[in-house]
Amino acid sequence: MKTTQKLETRVGVKAPMHEVWDFFQTAQNLTTMTPPDQKVRIESNGDVPLRPGLEIRISVSPALGIRTGWLTRIEEVHPAKEGGREAWFRDTQQQGPFSLWNHTHRFVAMDHGGTEIVDELEYRLPLGAVGQAVAGWWIKRQMQDLFEFRTAALHQAFGAP
16 A cells, blocks of 8 residues: 655646745744644744744644644745746655655746746655555545645635636
8 A cells, every 4th residue: 555645736826926935935824824623833933934944843733632743844945046937945844743744835937927836745644554544534635625725725815816
C-alpha cells in the first residue's frame, strides 16, 4: 500500500502576484485560510516575514477537542525577481502529526494580471500502511475540505478571476 500521499491544488485570484505574495509572507494569515472547525492557533513567529530557517509553531484541534502541536520550518523562499512571473516557498514539518510533510506554495503571474496559487503537498501518516488504513480516508477528506475552504477564502480576499 502506498503510504506517501500527494495533493496539488490550483486557485486563481484577481490580485497581482506581489499582493498575494505579501499576504502569504507571514503565518498569521494562515488563520483566515483554515476552516474554523480546525481551530488553528499561531503559537510563535506568526508575524515574522518568511525566510529560510524560520520555524513557526502552530497548533490545531481538528477533532474531539484534542490540540496537536506542529512545528514547521521554512526551507526555501524564492521571491519573484524583477519582472519575474513566478515565486515560491517551501515548508516542512519538524514536529507534529505527520511522519512527512513537504509543502510547496507557488505563485504564478497570470496573463490578465491575476495570480495562480499552486499548492503542492506531499505527506505521510505515522505508522505507515497501518496509519493510512486507519485514518487515511479521514485525513484525505480533511485536506480536501481545507483546500476548498482556502479557495473560497482567497476568492473573498482577492476576487475570483
